[in-house]
Amino acid sequence: MxxxxxxxxxxxxxxxxxxxxxxxxxxxxxxxxxxxxxxxxxxxxxxxxxxxxxxxxxxxxxxxxxxxxxxxxxxxxxxxxxxxxxxxxxxxxxxxxxxxxxxxxxxxxxxxxxxxxxxxxxxxxxxxxxxxxxxxxxxPQASFLIGALQAFKAEGKNSVTLALVDTPSSHQTIDGLLPVLAKALGISAKGIYFSATSPNFTAVASTIAQDNPDVGGLVAAPSEAVCTSLVKALRQLQYKGEIFTAACTDYIKGAPTQAAGGALYSSNWLPTAARxxxxxxxxxxxxxxxxxxxxxxxxxxxxxxxxxxxxxxxxxxxxxxxxxxxxxxxxxxxxxxxxxxxxxxxxxxTCGSATSPNCTTQLLLFVVQPDGSTKPVTDTWITPIPQALGAIPGAV
The missing domain is CATH 3.40.50.2300 (Response regulator)
Structure with a gap:
């Protein structure tokens, strides 16, 4: 009702x-x-x-x-x-x-x-x-960036190129947050943009692949179609790094074998991770x-x-x-x-922080399995490094 x-x-x-x-x-x-x-x-x-x-x-x-x-x-x-x-x-x-x-x-x-x-x-x-x-x-947004970047760093992946749709708030993330977080975590991170109205994912994939980073993909995705297009373009270019697809999951269904090894994050458990x-x-x-x-x-x-x-x-x-x-x-x-x-x-x-509207900083990071399921990379929720979060207004 x-x-x-x-x-x-x-x-x-x-x-x-x-x-x-x-x-x-x-x-x-x-x-x-x-x-x-x-x-x-x-x-x-x-x-x-x-x-x-x-x-x-x-x-x-x-x-x-x-x-x-x-x-x-x-x-x-x-x-x-x-x-x-x-x-x-x-x-x-x-x-x-x-x-x-x-x-x-x-x-x-x-x-x-x-x-x-x-x-x-x-x-x-x-x-x-x-x-x-x-x-x-x-x-908060910063948690997802920090949590993902620190997980990649822990795996020995030290270079990341991530794309985001070109909007005013995206510039706050790419131009403001990303450099601060990269410096705090000791990782090389580059941000690039794609058009909201006429995106060219072949061009985005080419920009990512030419740098040959350890991880390439998306900070956030406006739609599942964006993830599918970028993953397809990166695979066509034979990009060998880890593909990071923000919180997308639908692209996995069409080609789980190709999607295997990719990473995604989430603020909550997903159906693909139910097992x-x-x-x-x-x-x-x-x-x-x-x-x-x-x-x-x-x-x-x-x-x-x-x-x-x-x-x-x-x-x-x-x-x-x-x-x-x-x-x-x-x-x-x-x-x-x-x-x-x-x-x-x-x-x-626990809510009610005097400085942050968010009730938690925790997240989950998943790796896509060959059968299309998504497995958490840790046994518990990932808590981003407080020192890195402390540099971002409203993050803690």
Whole structure:
């Protein structure tokens, strides 16, 4: 049972239904990154699946169904600001971030209205730089770069060339974060860009291959198609280094043998790694997959599972609160107070840092196996080096 409502001028992402739950709904906003040059396909699938589970089998938040005000974004600050104004008008108690590249533009209006921004990974590094009025359940961007780079360094791989789509926030990562991290870890790291509207992955692959780094690939991927295109181009050039594909997994299905040996990271356990996961994680993966698969026309993948986890974490955390806390200020207070909280598909998290909106710095790094599964490179969650994180605002 999905309770949903749409923003004016937005494409409806779900149909409104009448919930059988006994109490009034909790209304949250959703910054849905479905448009523009760098969409994140699958986030809306994860939300629909999560609402179906939470407003049905889970029983809502103490009997309150979750209702969503959807607002489509296009990576521009103007659109994020417009969505924020809509959310304030609708009196939502929180806004869920769908891995948006311009979420920081929504913060002034939301903060003034005491509506917290809640997400997994802040893709907008400006959003991730401060803790005020926001909570992100997964690790910051810097953690993924540091965790991956330190793992590569531990394997004796000392040179890395990574590509990222050309957006303003990408320059903050490539021009600002990458050099600092490379110096702190003692590794040679080069960043390159590709066009958001007309990418040439043959050219990107050629730039990577000509340097012959130990590791080549992506810092982050706007879509599974990007990963598939780059991997194919690198293989055609007979690049022999380790191919790093950020959080992509779909490309593995088409050619698992070619994908074998590649690396990817994640803020949570993935279906492809289920056989290596603890028993309780396997149960949660089965649950998420059941509801995600039931979404008609939906896109499964990293973003779908991440957004499913976001809503489940939110619902479980707020289920420990009273009805009086179902306000913007109450939501922020409740989430900031989480300690050693068992996050869905993720590590135990503790929120409320004075300097970081993120509740953890931990991540998983996987290596693709010949059968297409993804095996963690460590027995436990990877914790990036605190000294390196300390150089990045909002990382710790």
């Amino acid at each position: 999905v309770a949903a409502s749409g923003c004016a001028s937005d494409t409806p992402s779900a149909q409104s239904t009448t919930s059988a739950l006994p109490k009034p709904p909790i209304t949250v906003g959703f910054l849905n990154p479905s448009g523009g040059p760098v969409p994140q396909p699958g986030t809306d699938t994860g939300v629909k699946a999560a609402l179906s589970y939470l407003n049905g089998e889970f029983g809502g938040v103490n009997g309150h169904p979750i209702e969503v005000v959807w607002c489509d974004t296009d990576t521009t600050p103007e659109r994020a600001q417009s969505c924020a104004n809509t959310f304030v008008e609708k009196k939502v108690v929180a806004v869920m971030d769908g891995y948006n590249l311009s979420s920081s533009a929504a913060l002034p209006a939301l903060t003034a209205a005491q509506i917290p921004l809640v997400g997994m990974i802040p893709f907008d590094s400006v959003t991730g730089a401060k803790a005020e009025n926001r909570v992100f359940f997964a690790a 290596y996961a603890p028993a309780e994680v396997q149960r949660d993966l089965t649950l998420a997959q059941k509801y995600i698969s039931a979404v008609s026309g939906g896109t499964a993948g990293y973003y779908a599972f991440g957004e499913f986890a976001l809503f489940v974490n939110f619902a479980k955390a707020m289920s420990a609160a009273t009805d009086a806390d179902l306000t913007g200020a109450g939501v922020l207070k409740t989430l900031k107070a989480l300690k050693d909280f068992p996050s869905f598909l993720g590590p135990n998290i």
